Amino acid sequence: MNALYNCISKYYPITSEAWKALSNALTQIKIPRNSFLVKEGTVCNNLYFLERGCLRGYYSLDGKEITYWxxxxxxxxxxxxxxxxxxxxxxxxxxxxxxxxxxxSYEALHLLFDAHHDLERLVRIINEQYYIRLEERFMAMQFKTAKERYEQLIENSPHILHRISLGQTASYLGISQETLSRIRSQV
Known part of the structure; x- marks a missing residue:
């Protein structure tokens, strides 16, 4: 839970009372590789902090998985x-x-918002940062070439290439695996 506290502190400082209340409302969960945290068609009732591991978000379209984060x-x-x-x-x-x-849970978080306005501000800031990353990704997909998107990935998130399959990386970049292989050989 120290990692969560350190992460929160980078976004916005909260009071010790708010931290204690938040800590008491949190549940640690462990999920094995290839299992699902959320499945399409179900309501997502929880906000998560990823302490260890790697997740991907993807859509299913015509039997194809499209990774977007x-x-x-x-x-x-x-x-x-x-x-x-x-x-x-x-x-x-x-x-x-x-x-x-x-x-x-959604309910527990909203109860904390009512009692601790610094938590409400913290989550607003986290949501704003998420929106900024989402818009940056949208702009890259609309206005950058596949090669530029790959170069940006190498510059900003080189660890992805060591932890994610080429197929999922290609999907994330909006290109085929063959195109990704060709770009990688040129860079």
């Missing part, structure tokens, strides 16, 4: 659409490695 240590993860709207998820979240997470 990866989560690694010290990331907050959830199906944001489902968690916030309370509607069924349109995505799957799968463990790519054995993973350890801290979980808090």
């Amino acid at each position: 990866f989560g690694f240590e010290d990331n907050f993860v959830t199906s944001f659409y489902s968690f916030i709207s309370r509607k069924p998820a349109v995505e799957n979240i799968q463990a790519l490695e054995d993973s350890t997470l801290w979980s808090i």
Whole structure:
């Protein structure tokens, strides 16, 4: 739980009372590789902090898996659409490695918001950072070439290439595995 406290401190300082209340509301969960944290069609009831491991978010389209994000240590993860709207998820979240997470339910989090406004501000800041990453990804997919997206991945997240399969990396970049192999041979 120290990793969570350190991560939170980077976003926004919370009071010791808020930390204690949050700690008491969290549950540690461990999921094995290839299992699902969220499945499309179900409502996501929890916000998670990924302490150890690797997750991916993907959509299923015409029998094809389209990976659109990866989560690694010290990331907050959830199906944001489902968690916030309370509607069924349109995505799957799968463990790519054995993973350890801290979980808090939607209801427990909102009770904490009422009692500790610094937690509400913290989660707002985390959501803002998520939105910024989402918009940066959208702009890259719309305005950068496949090679530029790959070079950006190498620059910003080189660990992905060591922990993620080439097929899933290609899907994340919006290209075929063959195109990714060709780009990798040129760089």
